[in-house]
Amino acid sequence: MKSYFLILLVSTFFFGCSSSKPEKENKTSAKPNILLIYLDDLGYGDMGAYGASKRLKTPNMDFLAHNGVQFTNGYATSATCTPSRYGLLTGTYPWKNVNAKILPGTAPLIIGTEQLTLPKMLKAEGYATGIVGKWHLGLGNGYVDWNKTISPGPNEVGFDESYIMAATQDRVPTVYIENNKVVGLNPQDPIQVNYEKNFEGEPTAISNPEMVDMKWHHGHNNSIVNGIPRIGFMKGGEAAKWDDYEMAEHFLIKAKEYIEQHKDQPFFLYYALQQPHVPRTPHPRFKGKSGMGPRGDAIIEADWCIGELIKTLEKQGLLENTLVILSSDNGPVLNDGYYDEAEEKLGDHQPAGVLRGGKYSLFDGGTRVPFLTYWKGKIKPTKSDALVCQMDLLSSISALVGSNLKTDDSENLLSAFLGKSKIGREELILEATSRTAFRKNDWLLIPPYEGPVALKKVKIEIGNSDQIQLYNLKEDPSQQNNLAKIHPDKVAQMMQAFKAVRGD
Ligand code: NG6
Numbered sequence: 331m332k333s334y335f336l337i338l339l340v341s342t343f344f345f346g347c348s349s350s351k352p353e354k355e356n357k358t359s360a361k362p363n364i365l366l367i368y369l370d371d372l373g374y375g376d377m378g379a380y381g382a383s384k385r386l387k388t389p390n391m392d393f394l395a396h397n398g399v400q401f402t403n404g405y406a407t408s409a410t411c412t413p414s415r416y417g418l419l420t421g422t423y424p425w426k427n428v429n430a431k432i433l434p435g436t437a438p439l440i441i442g443t444e445q446l447t448l449p450k451m452l453k454a455e456g457y458a459t460g461i462v463g464k465w466h467l468g469l470g471n472g473y474v475d476w477n478k479t480i481s482p483g484p485n486e487v488g489f490d491e492s493y494i495m496a497a498t499q500d501r502v503p504t505v506y507i508e509n510n511k512v513v514g515l516n517p518q519d520p521i522q523v524n525y526e527k528n529f530e531g532e533p534t535a536i537s538n539p540e541m542v543d544m545k546w547h548h549g550h551n552n553s554i555v556n557g558i559p560r561i562g563f564m565k566g567g568e569a570a571k572w573d574d575y576e577m578a579e580h581f582l583i584k585a586k587e588y589i590e591q592h593k594d595q596p597f598f599l600y601y602a603l604q605q606p607h608v609p610r611t612p613h614p615r616f617k618g619k620s621g622m623g624p625r626g627d628a629i630i631e632a633d634w635c636i637g638e639l640i641k642t643l644e645k646q647g648l649l650e651n652t653l654v655i656l657s658s659d660n661g662p663v664l665n666d667g668y669y670d671e672a673e674e675k676l677g678d679h680q681p682a683g684v685l686r687g688g689k690y691s692l693f694d695g696g697t698r699v700p701f702l703t704y705w706k707g708k709i710k711p712t713k714s715d716a717l718v719c720q721m722d723l724l725s726s727i728s729a730l731v732g733s734n735l736k737t738d739d740s741e742n743l744l745s746a747f748l749g750k751s752k753i754g755r756e757e758l759i760l761e762a763t764s765r766t767a768f769r770k771n772d773w774l775l776i777p778p779y780e781g782p783v784a785l786k787k788v789k790i791e792i793g794n795s796d797q798i799q800l801y802n803l804k805e806d807p808s809q810q811n812n813l814a815k816i817h818p819d820k821v822a823q824m825m826q827a828f829k830a831v832r833g834d
């Protein structure tokens with residue numbers, strides 16, 4: 331009973347006294363809308379507000395950063411997509427789930443249908459919940475017939491509505507899926523998908539290189555769709571195949587529609603953009619805008635999409651009642667498997683900013699990402715060095731909307747997310763391709779790992795070393811000085827705390 335009154339008190343405090351209107355009225359409701367904007371492979375340095383090259387203009391993201399809380403120590407849970415999305419939506423460390431690894435398009439759903447998720451928590455509070463964009467958390471229970479109802483998926487773990495791509499833009503099936511069904515499928519032309527072997531007579535980048543418009547560099551030499559060779563084999567479904575160059579706008583339209591359709595009730599929209607992940611296919615009107623090739627142009631396109639979506643909120647009169655959160659699933663990569671000039675045209679731009687490593691890396695470039703919250707009239711502009719992780723959104727948003735649901739790993743950092751406090755979490759385990767590192771306050775410890783120091787094809791140092799590594803991230807954000815030998819006591823303390831959290 332007591333806590334119920336406290337929640338009432340807190341919500342009156344946060345939302346002023348305007349709640350005399352009925353709750354249904356979304357513009358003044360005590361339950362703010364939540365718009366979660368999630369980019370794919372956007373690095374710590376890939377946004378103007380985070381120090382991107384002047385050539386990479388991101389005015390819309392910068393606006394949110396400059397008028398909200400811009401986190402400088404904001405982390406994804408992981409250095410790749412699937413585990414980060416798992417952490418974001420379940421509020422649970424992905425290394426606790428052995429299946430939370432980069433998934434093929436045919437992988438089963440890795441979130442348990444009984445598991446608590448961010449959209450489930452919000453649904454229980456009366457929210458409409460929707461996802462538009464990249465899913466990459468698996469679909470079905472093992473075998474999926476793409477021509478029938480595809481379930482379980484997002485709709486079974488908390489989203490009332492979903493409009494998704496199954497895995498990644500470079501993986502088959504290259505079709506949109508709306509509420510468990512492939513969009514625009516012609517039943518006369520069924521879809522088949524296989525990640526092990528090709529379908530007889532179907533062209534691949536190896537058998538028919540003349541059909542390829544975007545050359546593959548490593549991987550990505552299976553089925554060809556729209557001149558782009560993919561990971562995995564696919565046959566049929568011709569009418570349902572997406573247009574890569576229209577994808578950004580396609581998802582944007584769906585996201586806008588979602589907001590327009592739900593303007594009269596509290597909603598949670600998870601808008602998971604595909605940019606700037608490979609294959610980078612910005613619409614031709616963004617071609618050449620960055621001078622950095624398709625990667626830069628795709629970031630500029632993503633920024634435009636974000637601006638359009640914010641305008642939609644404004645037009646609907648919802649901006650003052652919407653908490654906007656923006657982040658990325660992992661750090662940056664230049665050549666992730668296609669020749670697209672990302673390296674050649676980079677110039678002075680540093681996609682990971684001052685950070686070492688990038689996607690796939692246990693160094694901070696892998697997991698420390700742009701992270702910001704914006705709420706017109708409610709959040710005062712500030713930069714925050716509080717240590718926050720995407721996994722914390724579940725318990726924090728739960729506190730915001732008056733729910734008592736939370737998970738053990740997700741900390742309630744609502745004050746930090748609203749810019750009212752600069753205190754974040756004390757400890758955080760970071761994960762990269764099944765290896766883990768430990769951050770405690772300003773210190774980062776990476777235990778010894780066997781394996782290559784760098785991934786040669788993507789040219790990223792991934793953090794492996796036969797030595798224990800200890801860095802002071804405040805003094806040495808670029809992780810150049812391994813202090814393990816100078817501070818053996820610190821190493822011992824950190825190792826103990828790390829093991830305690832890991833439960834080893
Ligand atoms: C890798 C792919 C890479 C990308 C990544 C997933 C190869 C050689 N590389 O295996 O291109 O698709 O998986 O990226 O196939 S993520 O952002 O979704 O985690």
Ligand code: CA
Pocket residue numbers: 370371410411607659660
């Ligand atoms: Ca990613």
